[in-house]
Structures are given as structure tokens and as C-alpha cells.
Amino acid sequence: MAVFSSGGQLAGLTFPSLSTPWQADGTVIVPDPGIPLVEAASDAPGVWRSQPSVRKVVDFIARNIASVPLHVFERRGDTDRRRVTDHPLAVLLAEPGPRVTPFRFWHGVLVDFLLHDRWCAQLLPNADTNSGYELRRIPASRMRLLDDGWGQVAAVHIVDPDGQAAEHDPAGFVFDHGWGGANGVPPTETLADILAESAEAVRYRRGVWKNGARVPLVIQRPAEAPDWSDASRNRFVEMWRRFTRGGGMEGGTPLLEDGMTVEKVDAFTPKDTQDIEGRRLTDAEVASAYHIAPELVGAREGTYSNIEAYRQMLYRDALGPFITQLEQTCNALLTPQLDRAGQLYVEANIEAKLRGSFEEQARILQAAVGAPWLTRNEARGRTNLSAVEGGDELITPLNVTEGGLASPLDTAPDESTRES
Structure with a gap:
């Protein structure tokens, strides 16, 4: 406690x-x-x-x-x-x-x-x-x-x-x-430690770019160089600041004097920190904590054979437990307050999400029933057209009968080419 x-x-x-x-x-x-x-x-x-x-x-x-x-x-x-x-x-x-x-x-x-x-x-x-x-x-x-x-x-x-x-x-x-x-x-x-690490990485990158993304280096001045007056040193420092962000000469080449040399320091650079990989790793860790495949949120590259397989995996394996939890909570705590008889129950219409395109539905349903399954007015309604007289009757083509062709789009084989 x-x-x-x-x-x-x-x-x-x-x-x-x-x-x-x-x-x-x-x-x-x-x-x-x-x-x-x-x-x-x-x-x-x-x-x-x-x-x-x-x-x-x-x-x-x-x-x-x-x-x-x-x-x-x-x-x-x-x-x-x-x-x-x-x-x-x-x-x-x-x-x-x-x-x-x-x-x-x-x-x-x-x-x-x-x-x-x-x-x-x-x-x-x-x-x-x-x-x-x-x-x-x-x-x-x-x-x-x-x-x-x-x-x-x-x-x-x-x-x-x-x-x-x-x-x-x-x-x-x-x-x-x-x-x-x-x-x-x-x-x-x-996830507190992982999120804090990510926040520190973002703060570091922001500080690097704020300072002009400079390469870690030091300027060496030889010991035998003449003494530096305060005015000369301040002038050189002010000149160097012009090459940082906001100085007006970003990306230029500064001029050194008095035998000065530039030495690169072995320190972390933006490339060494692998910030892009760090972001993806944070995305993957957070997705895994919520039991979501990192591929679904772009944390890792993933391939899906088709859209139907993607929908099946998303709403059954990834989101299915969350949906079941919501259904059971509603049925345990909400439904009894409004349905005293106990005959009603709540169910998520997952089929609405798993349902394929209209072309896929039409092809599957037509093959399943073996005949047309939409009236003319129903088809016109799907395209926002008004109904026509006599359009509520279901038309069955003459080449489709019970026990005959499975679909009106099928054609009967040519009798002349059938082997005897």
C-alpha cells in the first residue's frame, strides 16, 4: 500500500x-x-x-x-x-x-x-x-x-x-x-525505464541539432605561439560561434591562426547513437507490452500475403482479447441493469471488420447460393440510385437452375468439344 x-x-x-x-x-x-x-x-x-x-x-x-x-x-x-x-x-x-x-x-x-x-x-x-x-x-x-x-x-x-x-x-x-x-x-x-531512456535520447538529439550538429573536436594552439591578448581571444571565440546554429555562417569553413590544428575527439556522434534504431526499438517494446505485433504499428517490417490475412490476424489474434474483455464487461455489469429477464446479451460485430470488399462478397455469396442474390433495386440502392418499378423481383438467368451451374457467370461446356 x-x-x-x-x-x-x-x-x-x-x-x-x-x-x-x-x-x-x-x-x-x-x-x-x-x-x-x-x-x-x-x-x-x-x-x-x-x-x-x-x-x-x-x-x-x-x-x-x-x-x-x-x-x-x-x-x-x-x-x-x-x-x-x-x-x-x-x-x-x-x-x-x-x-x-x-x-x-x-x-x-x-x-x-x-x-x-x-x-x-x-x-x-x-x-x-x-x-x-x-x-x-x-x-x-x-x-x-x-x-x-x-x-x-x-x-x-x-x-x-x-x-x-x-x-x-x-x-x-x-x-x-x-x-x-x-x-x-x-x-x-x-515501461517507465524504457520511456525515460527514449526521452533522454530525444533530449540529446534535440541538443545536438540545436547546437548545429557539430562534430566533437578540439582546437589545439601550439605552445610557441605568441601570447594571446584578451581582445584577440574574444575575437576568435566570437568568430567560431558564427559557425554554430544561428551564427550566420553554418556549414562554412572557419579560418585558424597561429599554427592552430583541429583534432577530432573520440566521442559519441548522432550516427553512433543509432537514433532511428532506438526509436524503432522503443516502438517494438511498447507494442509488445500491449501484446500487439510490432509490424502492425510500423515498428518492424512485415509482409502479409493479402488483406484478408491481415484482417484475420488483427481482429482475432491481436485485438480479439481486448474485444472479448469489453463484451464480457458489458454483459456482466451493464446488461443486467437494463434487462431484468436475462435474455439479452452484447456482442461485437467483428464480422463487419473481417468482411471483404463488395466484389469478394458478391463472388463468394453467388457461388454459395448458386444464383443471383441481389434484386435490381437493391443494387441501385448501393449506388444511390432511386428504385424502379418491378425492380424488387429477383431475376434468375435461364442458364441457372437448381442442380445446374453454380453461377450465372459460368458457361456450359461446348457439346462439340466434349470427348465422347
């Missing part, structure tokens, strides 16, 4: 001195109306802003999962189910809150989880929405899950924007957390 003292510096952030700690269930929390201490401890916003590797991987995961629609189904039997679109649960998933799109809501939830290892949303009644409810995302920096000592969440501790802290019954919330306690362990803490 971590106990925070009043005032000090943590994770590179300085927070003000506080006088009255708040304690519940053995956890010491110091409320801060400006920046909650939970946020200061993890510094996730700072990592999001300053660490391109973390932002690249986290945003890759969040964007791809948030774009997968969540559908609601009614369980009618072991082999029978029906898509539900008019139930408050389905309407809520399509409209989480006023002026909030499903993509933006779940993107924020997933970023919370990937950076803080916990996320939380509160189910509230709202007469202004079509479902009568809204899901309000509680930023992970302003909430903390209180443990009962057995790994179960006993309460949700929230610090509102006014700095007022309160405990809430977890029954009205939807939340999840990783291993290591009720609040999980942020992956950024595990």
Missing part, C-alpha cells in the same frame, strides 16, 4: 501541500481540486503527450476497437437468436449520451484502460435521450476502485471537477481493471 505525504514531487509533477488526507478501507487518498493525486501518480496525460511510441500503440488499439459496432441479441435457444435494435440497451449502445458518438465514448474508455489499467462509466437516467439513459464516462484520473480486501470492488471513489470526493455504490457503474489490485497496474509504470 502506498501512502502519500503532503506536498512533494512525483512522476515529474509537483503537487501542492495538502493537510487533510482521506482514508477508506486501508487506502490513503489525498484529494486535490486541481489535479487528483491518482493522476499525478501515473502521469498518464504526460505520457500521452510526450511519448510518441505509447500514443501510437494505444491509439492504434483504441481506434480499431472503438470502430467495431456493439450489437444486442436476444437468446431464444442454443441455436437460435434474434438481433434487437429497439430495446433501451441497444439504443443506449448506439447513443451513449447526448452529443456523444459510440466511437468517441469507447475510444475514451479504451484509452483510460490502456493508460491507467482501469476504466469506469456510470449509468444515469436521462429523459433527453431515446433510451432514457446515458453512459457517463468517468475519467480514470478522477476515479479509484476501492478493494474489499478479497479482490472485489466495494466502492467507486470519484473526485468531481469541484474537488469534492465521494464514494458510490458500484451497482450503478460499469467498470473493469487489470491485475494487481482493484485499480490494476498501469503498463506505463512497467
Whole structure:
């Protein structure tokens, strides 16, 4: 258990001195109306802003999962189910809150989880929405899950924007957390050393280029050279500064005097530091920490035989566990609050992402059913054309019959060329 003292510096952030700690269930929390201490401890916003590797991987995961629609189904039997679109649960998933799109809501939830290892949303009644409810995302920096000592969440501790802290019954919330306690362990803490090394490398490169990317060298002046007056020495130093960044003579050749020689110093150069390889290594380490193949975020070169294989690997092997986790959380904590009968469940429509192009679908479906599967008006609707009279009938070409050709694009063999 971590106990925070009043005032000090943590994770590179300085927070003000506080006088009255708040304690519940053995956890010491110091409320801060400006920046909650939970946020200061993890510094996730700072990592999001300053660490391109973390932002690249986290945003890759969040964007791809948030774009997968969540559908609601009614369980009618072991082999029978029906898509539900008019139930408050389905309407809520399509409209989480006023002026909030499903993509933006779940993107924020997933970023919370990937950076803080916990996320939380509160189910509230709202007469202004079509479902009568809204899901309000509680930023992970302003909430903390209180443990009962057995790994179960006993309460949700929230610090509102006014700095007022309160405990809430977890029954009205939807939340999840990783291993290591009720609040999980942020992956950024595990990656702290790697991220700090990357930050130092960026700071070094910036300093090198700021100084004109000069080669490490020293200027030697022979001992028998005449004495240097202060004016002469200052004039030479000022001349040399003109060849650095901002001096006006960058890239030129300075003139030496009095038998001076230039000696290169055996030190690190920008090339020796292998900054490009260092960036790729940081990307690969962060991607591996989030169980994402480095090839997906460009950290390593990768080849895919085709787009279909790429989609299969992305949404099943890489993002599949995250999607399953989100589905199970919704079914365990959200669905029972809106479906007392227990007949509904939430499922991510991964097929929408695995689905091929229209040409691929048309070819596969046509071969599967052995006949045309679109009416003329359905085809016209796909190209934003208005319906025509008689266009709702499915046309079957004369060369396609049951047990005959598999596709209207096939042709029968020429009888004259068939071997007898």
C-alpha cells in the first residue's frame, strides 16, 4: 500500500501541500481540486503527450476497437437468436449520451484502460435521450476502485471537477481493471525505464541539432605561439560561434591562426547513437507490452500475403482479447441493469471488420447460393440510385437452375468439344 505525504514531487509533477488526507478501507487518498493525486501518480496525460511510441500503440488499439459496432441479441435457444435494435440497451449502445458518438465514448474508455489499467462509466437516467439513459464516462484520473480486501470492488471513489470526493455504490457503474489490485497496474509504470531512456535520447538529439550538429573536436594552439591578448581571444571565440546554429555562417569553413590544428575527439556522434534504431526499438517494446505485433504499428517490417490475412490476424489474434474483455464487461455489469429477464446479451460485430470488399462478397455469396442474390433495386440502392418499378423481383438467368451451374457467370461446356 502506498501512502502519500503532503506536498512533494512525483512522476515529474509537483503537487501542492495538502493537510487533510482521506482514508477508506486501508487506502490513503489525498484529494486535490486541481489535479487528483491518482493522476499525478501515473502521469498518464504526460505520457500521452510526450511519448510518441505509447500514443501510437494505444491509439492504434483504441481506434480499431472503438470502430467495431456493439450489437444486442436476444437468446431464444442454443441455436437460435434474434438481433434487437429497439430495446433501451441497444439504443443506449448506439447513443451513449447526448452529443456523444459510440466511437468517441469507447475510444475514451479504451484509452483510460490502456493508460491507467482501469476504466469506469456510470449509468444515469436521462429523459433527453431515446433510451432514457446515458453512459457517463468517468475519467480514470478522477476515479479509484476501492478493494474489499478479497479482490472485489466495494466502492467507486470519484473526485468531481469541484474537488469534492465521494464514494458510490458500484451497482450503478460499469467498470473493469487489470491485475494487481482493484485499480490494476498501469503498463506505463512497467515501461517507465524504457520511456525515460527514449526521452533522454530525444533530449540529446534535440541538443545536438540545436547546437548545429557539430562534430566533437578540439582546437589545439601550439605552445610557441605568441601570447594571446584578451581582445584577440574574444575575437576568435566570437568568430567560431558564427559557425554554430544561428551564427550566420553554418556549414562554412572557419579560418585558424597561429599554427592552430583541429583534432577530432573520440566521442559519441548522432550516427553512433543509432537514433532511428532506438526509436524503432522503443516502438517494438511498447507494442509488445500491449501484446500487439510490432509490424502492425510500423515498428518492424512485415509482409502479409493479402488483406484478408491481415484482417484475420488483427481482429482475432491481436485485438480479439481486448474485444472479448469489453463484451464480457458489458454483459456482466451493464446488461443486467437494463434487462431484468436475462435474455439479452452484447456482442461485437467483428464480422463487419473481417468482411471483404463488395466484389469478394458478391463472388463468394453467388457461388454459395448458386444464383443471383441481389434484386435490381437493391443494387441501385448501393449506388444511390432511386428504385424502379418491378425492380424488387429477383431475376434468375435461364442458364441457372437448381442442380445446374453454380453461377450465372459460368458457361456450359461446348457439346462439340466434349470427348465422347
